[in-house]
Amino acid sequence: MARYTGNKCKLCRREGMKLFLKGQRCFTDKCALSRRDYPPGVHAQRRSKVTEYGVRLREKQKLKRIYGVFERQFKLYFKEAERLKGNSGENLLMLLERRLDNVVLASGFALSRNHARQLINHGHFAVNDRRVDIASFRVRPGDVVQPREKEKTKKMVSESVEVNKSQPIPAWLEVSGDTLTSKVVGVPTRSDIPHPIQEQLIVELCSK
Numbered sequence: 255m256a257r258y259t260g261n262k263c264k265l266c267r268r269e270g271m272k273l274f275l276k277g278q279r280c281f282t283d284k285c286a287l288s289r290r291d292y293p294p295g296v297h298a299q300r301r302s303k304v305t306e307y308g309v310r311l312r313e314k315q316k317l318k319r320i321y322g323v324f325e326r327q328f329k330l331y332f333k334e335a336e337r338l339k340g341n342s343g344e345n346l347l348m349l350l351e352r353r354l355d356n357v358v359l360a361s362g363f364a365l366s367r368n369h370a371r372q373l374i375n376h377g378h379f380a381v382n383d384r385r386v387d388i389a390s391f392r393v394r395p396g397d398v399v400q401p402r403e404k405e406k407t408k409k410m411v412s413e414s415v416e417v418n419k420s421q422p423i424p425a426w427l428e429v430s431g432d433t434l435t436s437k438v439v440g441v442p443t444r445s446d447i448p449h450p451i452q453e454q455l456i457v458e459l460c461s462k
Contacts, residue, residue: 309455311459343456346453348443352442354391355371355374358370358373360424362429363434370389374386374389379399381397381398393438398436398438399435400435401434426440427439
């Protein structure tokens with residue numbers, strides 16, 4: 255599985271916004287963007303005119319980096335979003351939101367998206383009592399996501415829940431901190447997605 259192994263704070267600085275790639279650290283003074291709110295690189299602070307194509311490209315890059323997907327996988331998501339009924343941009347966001355790694359993170363069971371993917375890939379989570387080790391697994395309404403019955407696994411998840419206790423839970427998830435379960439009670443809507451993404455710009459770019 256391909257994954258980004260570089261400096262994550264540079265991605266936030268490049269996009270000019272917090273992508274929350276390091277979990278709770280992004281809310282503290284240690285966030286690199288709060289100290290250096292300009293793109294990385296030697297010539298980063300030079301003024302340069304951004305083209306219409308550049309604006310649309312940056313929106314696509316933001317979305318890819320927030321959900322941790324690369325170009326090939328992103329294209330597959332977009333093609334599927336176009337086939338579905340309704341707004342292609344919103345469909346794209348809904349498909350990405352229903353990834354298992356996003357559900358684990360949104361439920362507060364992991365400290366960051368990379369942490370969620372690591373836990374899933376190592377087989378620490380189950381969906382409907384069946385072990386799932388694919389981060390891109392798509393959940394459906396009625397699915398129940400929970401850590402597997404291992405003391406070490408439950409301890410790791412419990413610690414994450416304690417750290418993320420102030421984190422709001424999306425309306426389409428029903429999370430129980432006592433039993434460490436997250437039930438998908440519906441499908442996400444556009445209002446459930448907190449990221450300031452202009453999906454229409456992405457559709458205009460990818461539809462050409």
